[in-house]
Amino acid sequence: METWKEFDANELTHSAAHHLLAIYGVGATYGGWARVSDIARRLDITRGSVSITLRALKRRGLVETDEHHMVKLSDTGQKAAQAVMAKRLIVKTFLSEVLGTPEPQADIDSCKIEHLISDETGERLARFTRLLTSGDPVAQAVLALFHSSHGDCPDDGNCEVCKGRCLAAELGRAI
Amino acid sequence: MNGVRADVISDLNRLMAEETEAFLRYFQMRFRLRGRGRRRAEKFFENALKETLEHAEALARQIQSLGHVPTLHVDLVLSGEPISAEEALAEAIDVEQQALDAYQEFLTRVTGDPVLEDFARKQVVIEAAHVQDIREALRQDPVFALVEKPTAGS
Numbered sequence: 001m002e003t004w005k006e007f008d009a010n011e012l013t014h015s016a017a018h019h020l021l022a023i024y025g026v027g028a029t030y031g032g033w034a035r036v037s038d039i040a041r042r043l044d045i046t047r048g049s050v051s052i053t054l055r056a057l058k059r060r061g062l063v064e065t066d067e068h069h070m071v072k073l074s075d076t077g078q079k080a081a082q083a084v085m086a087k088r089l090i091v092k093t094f095l096s097e098v099l100g101t102p103e104p105q106a107d108i109d110s111c112k113i114e115h116l117i118s119d120e121t122g123e124r125l126a127r128f129t130r131l132l133t134s135g136d137p138v139a140q141a142v143l144a145l146f147h148s149s150h151g152d153c154p155d156d157g158n159c160e161v162c163k164g165r166c167l168a169a170e171l172g173r174a175i
Numbered sequence: 176m177n178g179v180r181a182d183v184i185s186d187l188n189r190l191m192a193e194e195t196e197a198f199l200r201y202f203q204m205r206f207r208l209r210g211r212g213r214r215r216a217e218k219f220f221e222n223a224l225k226e227t228l229e230h231a232e233a234l235a236r237q238i239q240s241l242g243h244v245p246t247l248h249v250d251l252v253l254s255g256e257p258i259s260a261e262e263a264l265a266e267a268i269d270v271e272q273q274a275l276d277a278y279q280e281f282l283t284r285v286t287g288d289p290v291l292e293d294f295a296r297k298q299v300v301i302e303a304a305h306v307q308d309i310r311e312a313l314r315q316d317p318v319f320a321l322v323e324k325p326t327a328g329s
Contacts, residue, residue, distance in 0.1 A: 036273060037280065045250055046193045047273035048200065052266055069276060 012080060016062075017115035018043060019053050020081040023063065023073050033070045087122040088114035094129045100147060183291065186281050187238045188246050193277055194231035196249050197270050198224050204266075209257040216260035223267065226305070230274075230298070237294055261313075268309050275302040 012020070022042045026034035036054070040047045054071060057063045062077035073081055092110035095101040101109065117125070132139050158164060201224035205217045235245040258266075278298045285291035 037277065044248075046189075046196045047277055048193055048196050048270040049251065051269040051273045052200075055266065055269060069272065 012084065012115045014112075014115060015053060016057060017080075017084045019050065019057060020062065020073065020077055021084060023071055024078070024081040024085075027072060032072045033066075034072070036069060036071060039071065083119065083122075084114050087117055087119075090122050090126045090129065091117070093133075094125055098129055098132050098143065098146075183285060184238060184241065184243050186284065187234055187241075188248075190274075190277055190281060191231050191234040191238070191245055192247055192249055193274055194227045194234060195247060196251055197274065198227040198231060199249070199251060200253065200270065201227060201267070203253045204258070204263050207255065207258045208260055208263055210259050212260035216263055219264070220267075230301075233294075233298075237291075240290075264309060264313060268306065268313070271302060271306045271309060275299065275306050278302055 019039065022039045023034045026038045026042055036047050036050050040050045043050070054063060054065070057077065058065060061074055062080055064072050064074050066072075088110045091113050092106045095106035095109055096103050132143050153159065153162075153166060153168065161167060201220045205220045205224075208216050208220075238245045278295055282292065282295035282299055285295055
């Protein structure tokens with residue numbers, strides 16, 4: 001499958017991931033059970049919208065409901081929610097502690113990415129972040145070099161990253 | 176303002192959003208329907224969208240009568256995926272059930288206020304009848320028994 005199509009075929013949509021996290025969050029104080037109204041309030045959407053998404057999540061075995069219309073994550077749903085939360089934290093830590101992205105922006109960007117990256121990439125990113133933020137002198141030196149660098153482009157306009165074109169310029173701002 | 180609590184106005188606005196969103200959902204759902212029972216399900220959604228719009232209007236009037244201007248927050252993207260009549264009706268039950276639950280919760284919060292309690296009680300009766308009609312029809316036949324019945328309040 002072409003990569004861009006994988007975005008749509010992703011295991012969890014952005015909306016589904018947020019529903020799982022909302023159920024997890026609301027249910028935390030009620031033995032895992034959450035009311036649709038509380039999920040709707042947390043996500044700032046209508047109860048009708050929540051109910052439609054819950055149908056899809058239930059069909060996939062990610063949530064369970066009872067006769068009082070209460071909702072709970074299934075074991076699979078619990079794992080999926082925890083995986084999303086873990087990836088969000090990994091990405092956020094990488095962005096803020098390695099790249100130096102300001103925390104509010106790191107929060108926003110990690111929220112956008114959390115459900116899109118694979119478990120394998122998440123795990124590798126965690127390892128990489130752990131290495132770079134460890135006390136290892138080489139890692140510390142690399143991190144210090146990165147933070148002191150201003151990303152100046154080479155005079156001949158060519159570098160290993162850009163390969164003949166200036167990606168920094170294409171981002172719409174100078175690094 | 177008129178002694179009405181801000182949270183009651185907020186509840187009314189939220190209920191109006193539920194009804195308005197259901198209206199938009201039903202409006203678009205008619206064009207997604209495919210397969211057996213499509214035409215009759217279309218008829219059902221035509222009736223349902225009129226009813227939800229009437230409910231939204233009633234809520235807006237209620238808010239206005241309390242001295243406020245309705246505020247509407249709807250955040251909706253509707254897929255164009257084809258859908259069977261049975262699945263569409265099952266979704267409609269979920270949406271209607273949520274509306275019923277919302278009106279029931281609202282009723283408990285306005286009990287003691289003669290005007291709002293009466294309004295909420297009427298809506299609960301209408302929504303309960305509507306949900307019951309859909310459930311009963313789906314029990315008898317996934318599609319065909321449903322849409323011949325007039326919807327509650329229409």
